Amino acid sequence: MKNVKKKLVMPGKEIASTEEMIAGEGTFEDKGKIRASRIGEVQIDEDSKVVSVRPATSTPVRVKKGDVVIGEVREVRNSIVVVDIVQVEGNKRSLYGDKTAVIRVAEISKRYVKDPLTEYRIGDIVRAKVTQDYPNLQLSTKGSEFGVIKSLCVKCRQPLKLKGNTLECERCGNRETRKISKYYGKGNI
Numbered sequence: 001m002k003n004v005k006k007k008l009v010m011p012g013k014e015i016a017s018t019e020e021m022i023a024g025e026g027t028f029e030d031k032g033k034i035r036a037s038r039i040g041e042v043q044i045d046e047d048s049k050v051v052s053v054r055p056a057t058s059t060p061v062r063v064k065k066g067d068v069v070i071g072e073v074r075e076v077r078n079s080i081v082v083v084d085i086v087q088v089e090g091n092k093r094s095l096y097g098d099k100t101a102v103i104r105v106a107e108i109s110k111r112y113v114k115d116p117l118t119e120y121r122i123g124d125i126v127r128a129k130v131t132q133d134y135p136n137l138q139l140s141t142k143g144s145e146f147g148v149i150k151s152l153c154v155k156c157r158q159p160l161k162l163k164g165n166t167l168e169c170e171r172c173g174n175r176e177t178r179k180i181s182k183y184y185g186k187g188n189i
């Protein structure tokens, strides 16, 4: 018996306790809690008590130019950031077609960015605008409304808290920089 909640959760989101559930795919344990390690839908197997987070399902939608999207950073290279688009903002349906997009270094910020690694890291959840949908998907995170909306500590995977203009891990004290959206931590999806 599988129970899928049609609700997207963000990485780091608490979804169960280890006393009642077993951490499955797409989750991790943290001090007696089970948290999502990726963006997706919560799935609970009532028989085995395994809770997992699966990529979103249901009627698909295609990403197009002008959309505002939520994506997860898959790779950061010298001149581009590779993002897996997980959702068109405001539309809970899953996606079909091409879901892999790139942010060129000049499209990260209105500021000059020399090294994309100072702005984005693998696993970051970003809010971005689609600037091109053919022949490949391209995104921009220029402007205060775009950029990282959720980020985990690279050292201990605790969700980072926004402190002024930097992100700080309350567990290990690690401080990290990003291209931060004004919606950071607001959970607007």
Ligand SMILES: [Zn+2]
Binding pocket: 153, 154, 155, 156, 157, 158, 169, 170, 171, 172, 173, 174
């Ligand atoms: Zn940390």
